[in-house]
Structures are given as structure tokens and as C-alpha cells.
Amino acid sequence: MATVETTPARAGGRGGSFFDSAGYHRWRTVALAGLTIVAVGVLLAWPYITDYYSYNASYYNGLVASAGISAILTISLNLCMGYGGLLSMLHSGLQLAGGYATGYIVVKASGSWLLGIVASTAVGTVIALMVLAVSLRATYLYFGMITLAANLIVVEVGREWELVTGGIVGISGIAPGAGGEIMPKEVFYYVVLGFLVLAYIVQRNLVRSGVGRASMAVRESSDTASAMGISPNRAKLLLFGICGGMAGLSGALYALQLGFINPDVGLLDNGIIFFVGLFLGGSATLAGPIIGVGFIALIVELIKDQARYTTLVLGLLLLAAMMLIPGGIVGTWKNSRFGRDRVTEARDEELPEQVPDVVPELRDARPDVPALEGTGIVKHFGGVHALDGVDVRIMPGTVHGIIGPNGSGKSTLVSCLTRYHKIDAGIVKVFGEEAAATAHGVARAGVTRVFQVPHLFERVSVLDNVLTGMRTRESYSWLGAVLRSPSYRRQDQVERKEALELLAFAGLASRADWLASSLSHGQKRLLEVVRAVASRPKVLILDEPATGLTTGELDALARLCRALRERGLAVVLIEHNVDFVMNLCDEITVLESGKVIEQGNPERVRSSAAVLEAYLGRPDLMGDES
Numbered sequence: 094m095a096t097v098e099t100t101p102a103r104a105g106g107r108g109g110s111f112f113d114s115a116g117y118h119r120w121r122t123v124a125l126a127g128l129t130i131v132a133v134g135v136l137l138a139w140p141y142i143t144d145y146y147s148y149n150a151s152y153y154n155g156l157v158a159s160a161g162i163s164a165i166l167t168i169s170l171n172l173c174m175g176y177g178g179l180l181s182m183l184h185s186g187l188q189l190a191g192g193y194a195t196g197y198i199v200v201k202a203s204g205s206w207l208l209g210i211v212a213s214t215a216v217g218t219v220i221a222l223m224v225l226a227v228s229l230r231a232t233y234l235y236f237g238m239i240t241l242a243a244n245l246i247v248v249e250v251g252r253e254w255e256l257v258t259g260g261i262v263g264i265s266g267i268a269p270g271a272g273g274e275i276m277p278k279e280v281f282y283y284v285v286l287g288f289l290v291l292a293y294i295v296q297r298n299l300v301r302s303g304v305g306r307a308s309m310a311v312r313e314s315s316d317t318a319s320a321m322g323i324s325p326n327r328a329k330l331l332l333f334g335i336c337g338g339m340a341g342l343s344g345a346l347y348a349l350q351l352g353f354i355n356p357d358v359g360l361l362d363n364g365i366i367f368f369v370g371l372f373l374g375g376s377a378t379l380a381g382p383i384i385g386v387g388f389i390a391l392i393v394e395l396i397k398d399q400a401r402y403t404t405l406v407l408g409l410l411l412l413a414a415m416m417l418i419p420g421g422i423v424g425t426w427k428n429s430r431f432g433r434d435r436v437t438e439a440r441d442e443e444l445p446e447q448v449p450d451v452v453p454e455l456r457d458a459r460p461d462v463p464a465l466e467g468t469g470i471v472k473h474f475g476g477v478h479a480l481d482g483v484d485v486r487i488m489p490g491t492v493h494g495i496i497g498p499n500g501s502g503k504s505t506l507v508s509c510l511t512r513y514h515k516i517d518a519g520i521v522k523v524f525g526e527e528a529a530a531t532a533h534g535v536a537r538a539g540v541t542r543v544f545q546v547p548h549l550f551e552r553v554s555v556l557d558n559v560l561t562g563m564r565t566r567e568s569y570s571w572l573g574a575v576l577r578s579p580s581y582r583r584q585d586q587v588e589r590k591e592a593l594e595l596l597a598f599a600g601l602a603s604r605a606d607w608l609a610s611s612l613s614h615g616q617k618r619l620l621e622v623v624r625a626v627a628s629r630p631k632v633l634i635l636d637e638p639a640t641g642l643t644t645g646e647l648d649a650l651a652r653l654c655r656a657l658r659e660r661g662l663a664v665v666l667i668e669h670n671v672d673f674v675m676n677l678c679d680e681i682t683v684l685e686s687g688k689v690i691e692q693g694n695p696e697r698v699r700s701s702a703a704v705l706e707a708y709l710g711r712p713d714l715m716g717d718e719s
């Protein structure tokens with residue numbers, strides 16, 4: 094049995110210290126679980142504790158309830174900014190709009206506070222979706238500026254739309270209750286706590302599901318996400334819509350807690366507390382928003398006699414957090430030797446002989462219809478004629494090489510075939526049908542691409558990278574993921590098992606829980622191919638996958654390609670390693686200056702005068718026989 098070489102036994106860069114031992118990790122898990130139980134116990138008993146120890150119980154209950162409401166908003170901010178990479182300056186505006194919806198329903202329409210909460214969630218969702226819909230193409234900073242403008246508009250509408258919002262004065266007398274009875278403050282405290290737990294669960298379940306993985310994929314690279322059939326627009330709309338709903342909910346609770354809502358709530362000054370909470374606690378961590386907001390609530394309480402300095406202190410806190418602990422409290426803890434997760438040791442892996450069932454099979458394709466076909470493809474970049482009427486037919490059940498000197502148009506051809514580039518002329522067909530117009534549309538039709546430059550999701554684990562590749566197979570909705578429906582759990586279990594089998598086939602199983610960023614270059618390239626295979630492609634396009642691979646890794650790559658061919662798939666290989674191409678490919682297309690100069694089996698290509706001419710001066714590229 095073959096084995097794949099490993100880097101020296103360094104599990105994700107960890108040594109063998111006490112802090113990496115199983116004993117320490119068991120102890121830490123117990124200690125953290127104990128701390129969490131104590132914290133939850135204190136929060137549950139808080140109204141009783143304050144009642145027993147203080148004459149001012151309702152003040153202290155209100156303090157923690159307010160922090161809980163801020164934590165809900167900060168969780169929403171964490172989901173969109175931390176996990177989704179969407180810089181939102183709109184959150185205080187969403188909270189304001191949510192507050193207005195509940196205020197209007199409870200005070201002006203004499204409706205129930207529960208109805209108010211539903212309406213606020215809906216209003217927050219709709220505003221968020223509207224803002225995102227007009228800014229889908231905006232990059233990170235421009236999106237931030239658009240949300241800033243939207244926030245100003247929300248505040249201004251609040252000031253001017255007096256009939257609904259009460260204008261500058263706002264709406265007062267907003268109280269939760271039923272049948273003329275106002276809900277006691279201690280009961281409302283538990284309502285807030287319940288919604289905080291709900292927001293946390295929504296965040297956790299989303300982030301750990303395919304829905305969250307898709308958003309994180311878009312955050313890292315929307316091109317790569319598209320290559321795996323994920324629609325970046327859909328992923329953004331879904332995430333920002335959920336965040337908007339959560340922010341609207343926090344606005345409803347804010348209005349019900351304080352009894353009033355006015356335009357000042359939406360001002361950015363108020364919004365800064367959520368940013369400080371997020372960055373102090375730890376962006377893109379599950380517990381960060383709650384810990385950060387809790388910390389701030391404590392500080393604000395401690396300096397309440399000097400309240401005029403609160404904004405200054407928060408500003409300084411944000412500055413200090415960014416400079417000293419850029420990962421926030423939770424992120425810094427998780428990156429430290431005390432808090433980082435234990436990962437498996439690297440080991441030499443025996444590659445299983447058997448091709449795992451998860452490697453897709455394509456038996457229904459007609460052998461005479463090309464899996465991917467480009468006819469008369471023309472692509473110009475200004476004056477550069479990158480492709481000049483290229484015809485290429487890639488048949489199912491074959492490995493098709495595309496070779497040619499630097500700048501001959503190989504990557505451009507692939508980008509045109511997969512719709513990353515708009516073509517100037519020509520037709521692209523997938524299994525005889527005209528290809529979809531978008532990159533993710535082509536990917537959804539079964540054409541998956543691995544880029545020339547590694548495009549891994551570096552900040553997530555090796556296993557999560559492969560699971561992200563499986564996103565198009567997942568049939569559960571975001572609600573199914575949040576509720577952990579039986580269908581979600583079934584799929585999740587199967588996917589994890591299959592992802593591990595695929596990793597084992599490529600010799601990467603022992604690194605499944607490593608961060609992708611800690612792999613060697615060759616392992617990263619292999620992981621990209623595994624991730625692409627996980628998306629169950631019918632056509633797999635690999636752009637220079639062999640660059641920088643060790644002999645063992647090259648063998649593993651060739652094995653994967655052969656396994657795919659055996660299963661009836663079409664594999665397209667763009668490579669400079671001509672020996673690798675000649676040994677593996679059934680058909681080869683040779684490009685030069687944007688034109689096809691030869692097409693056929695390796696023997697034909699090797700003996701072609703035009704090809705030898707193109708490679709003149711680099712006979713080494715054509716192998717020994719040339």
C-alpha cells in the first residue's frame with residue numbers, strides 16, 4: 094500500500110507540552126463547563142440574588158436585561174461581520190426600526206407585545222434585505238458606507254414620519270403585558286434571557302451548518318464559493334436577512350424594557366457599544382459577543398458616577414483591544430497555548446486501495462456527447478487576443494490535458510468555459526446543453542474548478558473545507574439547520590463520514606481537524622482537489638494542481654484523477670508538468686497564442702511538429718522522448 098509523506102510530526106504547529114496533553118484538555122473542558130454552569134445559574138437566579146442582597150433590585154435586573162438585549166444585537170453583528178464578512182453600520186438603525194414597530198403596535202395600534210416582537214423581527218429583516226439587494230456587488234468598505242448611509246436614512250425617517258414614529262419625541266408608554274396587566278420587570282428579565290439563548294442557538298447552529306459554511310466561504314472568496322456552486326448573493330441575502338431580523342428583535346426588547354423609543358437610539362454613538370463589545374469579546378467566535386457586552390456593561394456600571402466619560406472609555410477600550418488582543422478575549426484565549434483545541438498528531442498515512450463510494454459516479458452520460466465543449470471561443474483583453482476561436486471537446490470518462498507555453502491562454506480558456514470571464518464570441522455547452530450564464534450556475538450543472546492560485550478557506554479546519562464542498566448536495570433549509578431537524582442531522586452525519594473517507598483517500602485524514610492554513614503547500618493543493626471532488630462534480634477542472642507537490646503527493650493526485658475517470662467523470666488538467674500530463678491524460682489540447690495548435694492522444698501530441706516548435710528552447714518540457 095502507498096503512503097503519503099508528511100511534514101515532521103507537528104500537529105498544527107503544536108509541540109508536545111503539558112497544554113497539548115489529553116489530561117489538560119479534559120481538565121479544561123470540565124473547568125469551562127463548570128464556569129458556564131455557574132454563569133447560567135447566576136443569570137437564572139439573578140432576580141432572586143438582587144432581591145435578597147439589594148434595595149435596588151429592579152435597577153440591577155434592568156442592568157443585566159439591557160446587557161442581554163445589547164448582546165442579541167452584538168450576536169447579529171457577529172454573524173454578519175465576523176462570520177459573513179459584511180461590514181454593517183446599519184445595526185443601530187435596525188434596532189431603532191424594530192423599536193418603532195413594537196412601539197407602534199403596542200401603543201398606537203393597541204396590539205400585543207408579542208405581535209410587536211414578530212413585527213419588529215419582520216421589519217428588521219425587510220430593511221436588511223432591501224439594503225443588501227442594492228449593494229450586492231459592493232466590496233467590503235463600500236458595503237460599509239452604503240449601510241452607513243442607510244442608517245442615516247432610517248434615523249431621518251424616524252424623525253420625520255411623525256404619524257408612526259412620534260417624530261423627535263418618539264413613542265413612550267411601551268410596556269409588555271396582557272389584558273391591561275403590565276408584565277413585572279422580573280418576568281420580563283426572563284423573557285430577555287430566553288431570547289438571548291435563542292439568538293445564541295441560532296448563531297451556533299447556523300455557523301456549524303452548511304448554511305454558515307457557505308457564508309464563511311463567501312467571506313473568504315466569492316470566486317471559490319461560486320466554483321463550488323454556492324451563490325454568493327443568495328448566501329449574503331440569507332445571512333443579512335437573519336441578522337436584520339435579530340437586530341429588529343433586539344429593538345423590540347429595547348423599547349419594551351425602557352418603555353420608549355426615539356431617533357437617538359439609532360445614532361451611531363449608540364451603535365459603537367456593539368462594535369466595542371464584538372471586538373473586545375472576539376469577532377467570529379460564538380461566545381465573544383456575550384462576553385464582550387458583559388464586560389462593557391460591568392465597566393459602564395463601575396464608572397457610572399463619571400458617565401460623561403463613558404464614550405471616551407469605550408473608545409479607548411476599542412483601541413486597546415485592537416492593539417493588544419486583536420482576536421478579542423475569546424479569540425486570544427483560543428489562540429493561546431491554554432485555550433487552543435487539541436489536534437491529532439501528523440502521521441504517515443496508508444492510502445486505502447478501495448475508491449470510496451463518495452467519489453461520484455457518472456454512468457448516465459452519453460459517451461458521444463462532450464461533458465464540456467467550447468466552440469469558437471474568443472476572448473480579448475483590450476488589445477490582447479487571449480483566445481482566438483478555440484474549439485475544445487472534453488469527453489466523459491477521460492482525463493483531458495490542456496498544455497501550452499506561458500501566456501498561451503490556458504487559464505483564460507477555463508475561465509471562459511466556467512463563465513468567470515464573459516466571452517466575446519463562441520458557445521459553451523455542458524453535456525450538450527448551452528451553459529448557464531453565471532459561474533455558480535455552471536458549477537451547479539456539475540462543472541467544478543480548482544484555481545491556479547490556492548483558494549482554500551484558511552481560517553477553518555481541513556474537514557470544514559471539504560464539508561463546504563458538499564454544500565450543493567445539502568437539501569436542508571436554514572431553518573432546518575437552526576432547529577437541527579432530523580434531516581439536517583442525518584445529512585450532517587453522512588457528510589462528515591464521507592468527507593473523512595475522501596481525506597483518507599488523499600492521505601489527509603490525520604489532519605482533518607487542523608486549520609487549513611497549517612498545511613504544507615502540497616497538502617493545500619491536494620485538499621483543494623478533495624474539496625472539489627466532495628462537491629460531486631461531473632467535470633472537474635484542475636488548474637496547475639501539480640505545482641510544488643512532492644512525489645508522494647503527485648501520486649495521490651494521480652490516483653484521485655484516475656479514480657474519477659474510472660467513475661465516468663471528465664477531468665480537465667491544465668499543467669506545465671508535461672510528464673505528469675503525458676502519463677495521465679487520454680486527450681491533450683495544446684494552445685499557443687490563444688489558438689489550438691494540436692489536439693489528440695499523448696503520442697500524437699508528443700510527435701507533433703507544431704508542438705515541438707512551440708516548446709522550442711524548452712525540450713525538457715516535452716519529456717525524454719521529445
Ligand SMILES: Nc1ncnc2c1ncn2[C@@H]1O[C@H](COP(=O)(O)OP(=O)(O)OP(=O)(O)O)[C@@H](O)[C@H]1O
Pocket residue numbers: 474477478479497498499500501502503504505506
Ligand atoms: N485579466 C486579464 N487582463 C488582461 N490580460 C489578461 C488577463 N488575463 C489574462 N490576460 C492575458 O491573456 C493571455 C493569456 O493568459 P492566460 O493566463 O490565460 O495564459 P496561461 O496559458 O494560463 O499562462 P500561464 O501558464 O502562465 O498561467 C496573456 O497574454 C495574459 O497576459
